[in-house]
Amino acid sequence: MKIKYFLSIFLLLFTLGCVKEDPFVEFDRYSNTPTGNFQAFWDGMSRRYAFWGYDPTNWDAVYDKYINKVTDETTDAELAEIFDEMVENLIDCHYKIEIEVDGEPKLIVPGLVKQKDLNYHYLLDDNYFETTMFARLSPGTRKKFNGFVYGAIDNKYQYIRIPQFNIFGNLLDQNNLQFFSDMIEFMANPAPQYKGVILDLRENVGGNADEVTLIAGNFLDKELVVGESRYKYGSNRNEFGPWIPQKIYPNPEGYNPLPVVVLCNGFTISAAERVTMALSLLPQVTVVGETTYGAQSVVSFGSEARDFNYAGAFNLPNGWNVSTAVEVYRFADGNLYEGIGFPPDVAVPFDVNLFKTTGRDNQLERALQILPK
Amino acid sequence: MRYTVLVMLALLSAQVFCYGQPKRSASPAPQKQPIGWRIGLSFGSVNNAVKMDFSDKPFWRYNYVGGWQYPGLEVHYALAPRVLATFGLNVLQRGQKVETIQKLENVYNFTLMRTYLNLPAGIAVELFDTKLSPYVNGGIYGAYWISGKWTGKVLRILGNPFEENYNNFEEISTIAFEAPYEFSSNSNTGIKENRVELGIWGGGGLSYRGKSGLRMFIGVNATGGLTHIYSTTTEIKDFQKRKNTAYIAQAGLTIPVRKNM
Numbered sequence: 001m002k003i004k005y006f007l008s009i010f011l012l013l014f015t016l017g018c019v020k021e022d023p024f025v026e027f028d029r030y031s032n033t034p035t036g037n038f039q040a041f042w043d044g045m046s047r048r049y050a051f052w053g054y055d056p057t058n059w060d061a062v063y064d065k066y067i068n069k070v071t072d073e074t075t076d077a078e079l080a081e082i083f084d085e086m087v088e089n090l091i092d093c094h095y096k097i098e099i100e101v102d103g104e105p106k107l108i109v110p111g112l113v114k115q116k117d118l119n120y121h122y123l124l125d126d127n128y129f130e131t132t133m134f135a136r137l138s139p140g141t142r143k144k145f146n147g148f149v150y151g152a153i154d155n156k157y158q159y160i161r162i163p164q165f166n167i168f169g170n171l172l173d174q175n176n177l178q179f180f181s182d183m184i185e186f187m188a189n190p191a192p193q194y195k196g197v198i199l200d201l202r203e204n205v206g207g208n209a210d211e212v213t214l215i216a217g218n219f220l221d222k223e224l225v226v227g228e229s230r231y232k233y234g235s236n237r238n239e240f241g242p243w244i245p246q247k248i249y250p251n252p253e254g255y256n257p258l259p260v261v262v263l264c265n266g267f268t269i270s271a272a273e274r275v276t277m278a279l280s281l282l283p284q285v286t287v288v289g290e291t292t293y294g295a296q297s298v299v300s301f302g303s304e305a306r307d308f309n310y311a312g313a314f315n316l317p318n319g320w321n322v323s324t325a326v327e328v329y330r331f332a333d334g335n336l337y338e339g340i341g342f343p344p345d346v347a348v349p350f351d352v353n354l355f356k357t358t359g360r361d362n363q364l365e366r367a368l369q370i371l372p373k
Numbered sequence: 374m375r376y377t378v379l380v381m382l383a384l385l386s387a388q389v390f391c392y393g394q395p396k397r398s399a400s401p402a403p404q405k406q407p408i409g410w411r412i413g414l415s416f417g418s419v420n421n422a423v424k425m426d427f428s429d430k431p432f433w434r435y436n437y438v439g440g441w442q443y444p445g446l447e448v449h450y451a452l453a454p455r456v457l458a459t460f461g462l463n464v465l466q467r468g469q470k471v472e473t474i475q476k477l478e479n480v481y482n483f484t485l486m487r488t489y490l491n492l493p494a495g496i497a498v499e500l501f502d503t504k505l506s507p508y509v510n511g512g513i514y515g516a517y518w519i520s521g522k523w524t525g526k527v528l529r530i531l532g533n534p535f536e537e538n539y540n541n542f543e544e545i546s547t548i549a550f551e552a553p554y555e556f557s558s559n560s561n562t563g564i565k566e567n568r569v570e571l572g573i574w575g576g577g578g579l580s581y582r583g584k585s586g587l588r589m590f591i592g593v594n595a596t597g598g599l600t601h602i603y604s605t606t607t608e609i610k611d612f613q614k615r616k617n618t619a620y621i622a623q624a625g626l627t628i629p630v631r632k633n634m
Contacts, residue, residue: 029429046611047429053562060563060610168534210532217535231527233433233471233483234425236613238564238603241483242523242552249533274531298530309481309528310430327530 032317034074038067040316041083049092050230050297050311050325052237054336057089059237076101076318084108091339093295094270098321112339116293120352121267124203129161132359133200145179146170150186153198157371158190158258161200165207165271167214187218188254196371197260198364199279202289206270209298213248216278219260219285220250226278227331229298232310239310243330248278260285261367265350266341269293277331277342286370287344289363294341297325346370407586407629411449415461415590415625417442423469423602423615432477438484440466442491442621449588449627455499459510464519465491467617472525480545482525485554489516493574497590504582511575514596518568521554563607570617572598578623586629594621 030040042063052059066082074082080099087095090110097108126147134144134151137159142151147163160183170176190197199215212226228243264276264287273292279285300312300323312326330336351362419440427433445463452458467489472482495512529548533539556566578592598617605612 043611060608063610209530210534212531214534217533226531229530231481231483233481234613235427235429235611236564236603236615237562237609241525241527242550242554244527244548244550244552246531248531249535251535253535310433329530 030317033072034070034079035072037079037316037318037320038070038082041086041320041322044314044316044322045324046237047235048232048311048314048322048324049090050232050328051090051092051338053240054328054338055089055091062086080106080108091294092297092325093293093339094297094299095324096322098323100319112294116266120350120355121203121265123352123355124265124267124350126163129163129200133159133161143179143182145176148179148183150183152194153368155193156195157368158186158194158197158256159200160187160197162204162215162272164205165209165211165215165275167211168208184214184218184251185254187215187256188251190256190258194258195373197256197258198263198367198371199260199275200263200364201268201272201276202263202265202363203267204269204272205267206272206295209271209274212271212274212278216248216275217251218254218256219279219282220248221255221257223247223249224278224281225332226274226281227329229327229329231327234310240328246329257284259371261370262287263289263363263367264292264342264344265290265363266293270295270299273337273342274329277337280342280345281332286346287342288346288367288370289344289348290350291341291343291347292337294337294339296331296342297329297338298327299323299325408451408453410630411447411451411457411586411588411627412630413447413449413588413625413627414444415442415447415463415623416444417465417621417623419465419467419619419621421467421469421617421619423617425471425615426613427471432473432475433471433481434474436470436472438468438470438486440468440486442466442623445491447625447627449497455502455506457497457499459493459495459497459512461491461493463491465489465516465621467516467619477545479526480547481527483527484524485521486524487521487554488519489570490519491516495574497580499580506580506582507577508580508590508592509575509577510592510594512573514572514574516570516572518566518570521556523550523552523554525550563605563609564603564612565606567601567604569600570598570602571600572596572617574621576621587626588628589624589626591624592622594623595619596621 030036046059066086069082080101083097088111093113095110099106099108129149130144134142134149137151138155149161151159153159167180225245225247227246229246230240230243233239233241262276262279262285268276273296276287276292280287309326313323315321348363348366354360354362419442420437422435422437425435442463442465445461448460450458466486468484468486470484473480491514493512493514495510497508497510499506499508526547526549529546532546574594574596576592576594578590580588580590582588596619602615
């Protein structure tokens with residue numbers, strides 16, 4: 001009988017040891033006071049910022065420096081200034097804190113983002129591309145829609161300008177389907193008279209990551225590993241999963257083998273950078289222009305991102321919203337270009353004076369020189 | 374988990390056999406266990422977890438994950454007829470699995486299978502001087518983390534709009550991955566891996582004394598790491614410590630090194 005009792009207890013203990021579930025617990029630990037908001041911000045960043053290990057900021061030293069500067073008498077404006085100093089050296093160029101001080105909405109961004117305020121980019125707005133650039137394209141080949149412009153230059157070179165990667169968003173209206181179907185067809189199956197392609201991603205603010213393949217896939221004859229991404233799975237700063245290869249795929253309905261120039265500048269951002277970097281891996285592609293913005297890591301997976309992704313956006317008790325990348329993207333060469341930007345193969349700074357005085361676009365001209373005559 | 378269930382069933386079968394045959398198990402004359410060294414092997418299944426606090430992320434949990442204790446060496450010394458000093462040398466896996474749950478089940482799954490060289494040492498005491506006897510055991514172990522392998526699933530970043538049935542407005546599209554663990558890959562976070570682990574273990578099971586001094590055993594041990602898997606190289610304020618907790622279902626046999634001792 002002793003054996004029977006012993007084994008029963010033993011089996012019971014063993015079975016209990018295999019209980020798997022953790023209780024569901026809500027996040028609710030900080031008060032809506034200046035000190036509570038400071039702690040929530042520091043803690044949230046510590047847990048949810050995806051670039052620890054790459055970022056030069058010593059987040060613990062930041063805590064030590066600022067913890068005594070916040071009291072429960074600290075005003076929102078003072079707290080905003082403190083946060084602004086705390087995030088000064090972050091490398092995530094998608095990073096922003098949306099705040100409201102005295103009823104006024106404001107943004108807090110890292111120093112690198114503040115430096116991006118180039119003074120010429122207003123010259124290359126949608127109006128320029130839809131009027132001046134559109135007029136330059138051969139009649140009968142050209143089309144435009146919401147800043148998207150494509151057609152042929154001198155009936156010899158394909159030109160495609162993409163202002164942002166929101167094609168699927170535009171397709172919510174079925175009336176836009178024809179324009180985008182024709183644009184993809186134009187890219188994927190070039191007419192025989194064309195000798196090269198200019199893909200103009202200047203002033204492209206990025207958008208939907210799936211559209212990286214939608215555009216770059218027209219220039220691929222096989223799938224291509226374009227880099228790796230790393231995700232967080234826990235709250236400690238080292239709790240990253242492995243680097244996971246990121247691939248793009250060819251368009252099964254066409255392949256454009258022509259030499260390509262990708263035009264980019266300091267406002268080629270996010271998904272536009274990912275397209276630029278992906279295409280730069282192809283031998284027939286030359287990247288011309290300026291170093292890109294430096295915000296390649298994806299900032300959101302969608303509306304439920306903060307529910308399930310371990311890195312990325314979070315809210316403070318006072319309602320301020322911290323927006324940061326949900327992954328870290330490393331390019332196929334093994335380097336991280338976040339905060340730095342991706343350099344062009346052929347550096348051609350935009351000549352503002354030339355543009356203002358003559359209307360000439362020196363970056364476009366250089367692209368045309370590079371393509372076969 | 375599946376492995377453990379199988380071993381549990383085997384264990385249960387052994388119990389049923391034991392319960393059904395009380396006279397047979399008690400009746401044989403006591404087998405005197407010879408004093409001295411014994412050698413043999415053991416193998417088993419490991420059910421492991423690294424406990425994590427997900428209080429700030431309600432849709433995540435850690436989970437137990439199954440691995441193996443590969444066949445390894447057992448060296449025992451019979452101190453008395455029913456008392457053994459036990460030493461082992463084996464390679465075993467300690468898995469770590471975190472995943473998203475509820476409505477986000479199967480979106481994220483990070484499983485890291487760590488492989489350790491394991492050196493347990495302890496004492497086993499058989500409760501009865503019978504051919505078939507329950508035993509209890511316990512002790513300490515040292516382990517060295519040899520390698521690691523990631524498997525799992527994450528949300529896909531670059532979708533393929535050229536795929537058939539592609540739906541951009543579908544919220545969740547995942548991609549599976551498999552990759553080796555890179556040691557010190559995260560050392561610049563101020564956190565480093567501790568590849569040496571020390572811990573305690575204890576449990577029990579059934580042993581069977583056969584002919585020629587043969588001793589077979591089957592049992593379960595709970596093991597707990599006393600050292601942390603990661604440690605900080607600087608004073609990180611929010612650092613959460615991680616330890617291994619495992620259940621090992623184990624079977625093995627030993628024979629006397631020298632007969633007629």
